[in-house]
Amino acid sequence: MGKALESIADLIKKVDVVIEVLDARLPSSSSNHQLQALRRTKPWVKVLNKPDLADPAVTAAWLKQFKSETGVSAVAISAKKQLEVKKLIKLCKELSPRNGRLGFPTRVMVVGIPNVGKSTLINTMAGRSLAKVGDKPAITTVNQRIELDGIVLSDTPGVLWPEMDDQEGAYRLAASGAIGANALDYHTVGLFAAEYLMRRYPELLKSRYKVAELSESPSALIEEIGRSLGCLIAGGEIDLNRASEAFLRELRAGKIGRISFEEPSLSQEVDS
Ligand code: G4P
Known part of the structure; x- marks a missing residue:
């Protein structure tokens, strides 16, 4: 296991819910498949971000595919939109094994490859602008906990490189x-x-x-x-x-229209 993945694996052990941010236009290529091995029984939310740029029918097909995976929840929301992000916070709380236990906030971490919108999501969740996270894989050691209503979130996401073998x-x-x-x-x-x-x-x-x-x-x-x-x-x-x-x-910039670069496996029908 690489160093970045190792440090993310350690942090995953200490949280209740993992938010994996993906680009809705290319949910497979923008994910790091090694990360999937760390999933085990941890509640896992795949956020298909930038849905405003993706083909809505293809995004719906991806959501259907992800939701069929055990232990995975999937939502297509924009990290820039506060109301949509609020729904994500609610979902994390519902998924947490600590849900409803007084004095035990849901510990959440955000992971993903560079440029998928992790910093934007953390800023919207926090309701304020925090420093832009660098694109270096792994996690900075000095990170701060952001305490929200019933959620504890690290201000530094786990960053992994995309896999470029394909x-x-x-x-x-x-x-x-x-x-x-x-x-x-x-x-x-x-x-x-x-x-x-x-x-x-x-x-x-x-x-x-x-x-x-x-x-x-x-x-x-x-x-x-x-x-x-x-x-x-x-x-x-x-x-x-x-x-x-x-x-x-x-x-x-989405000027040509809403475009998805990849579709789920052909066995999944694209609802149009
Ligand atoms: P990262 O931490 O994962 O590296 O990504 P970051 O939040 O920096 O976001 C990367 C780019 O994606 C930013 O644009 C950001 O504004 C954009 N972005 C995030 N969420 C959405 C979304 O839901 N829809 C769209 N269309 N774009 C989104 P940028 O041009 O690099 O920076 P900026 O000029 O917007 O600050």
Whole structure:
């Protein structure tokens, strides 16, 4: 077991409920599967965060799949929305074995890979702005307990790296913005995202870029986008890297529409 996982395993032993934050657009690639081995009998809540950016039908299918796992609760809520986060706090209390025992607040910890919204969630839970947590795996030793109504929460989440052994998963993480721009170059990721969107969400692309028909290939689409956004270099050529960067920025901000990058196993029907 790696050091980060080891320290998280130790902390998990000391809490009543674990909140695992996932990105609703890619709940599998944004999870660390080694973490699942630590679940055992501990109540576990999977929060599908950023649901405002994900395809609602696909999110519903993910929730159905997760809820069928033993010991797992799953909710799709935005970490930015106080009312939704309040429901999560209530759920944690209900799941705690200490529920209702006077003087025994529910001990909760938040875990997840970088950029899924852990700090946002902790801030909303705390009702105030705490320092942004670094992206280093593991846990800072100096952390503070936040005492809320019936809940004790550490202000520092458990951070684990995503697993990058699957190349498709790495591309999805990069397309969503979960891993930094330096990990893979913009054009490669842009081409991956363009190919996926042309196949899975062609109507959203047509509507965003106001075209009746899509370009014949992902590279032609990126060129079109680059041309329309004025991403040019000397001689009138398209700057493909800048065009891809602009396309990815739009995609990540939800400007193209609500997009999910992966669906649960094909045996699960997507309710639309
Ligand atoms: P982390 O601690 O897990 O690393 O993630 P963090 O909370 O820093 O959130 C990463 C980014 O995700 C932030 O955007 C944050 O605002 C955004 N985010 C969190 N929850 C939601 C949500 O429900 N919906 C959407 N659309 N975005 C969400 P950022 O651009 O990196 O920072 P900022 O400019 O918003 O501060």
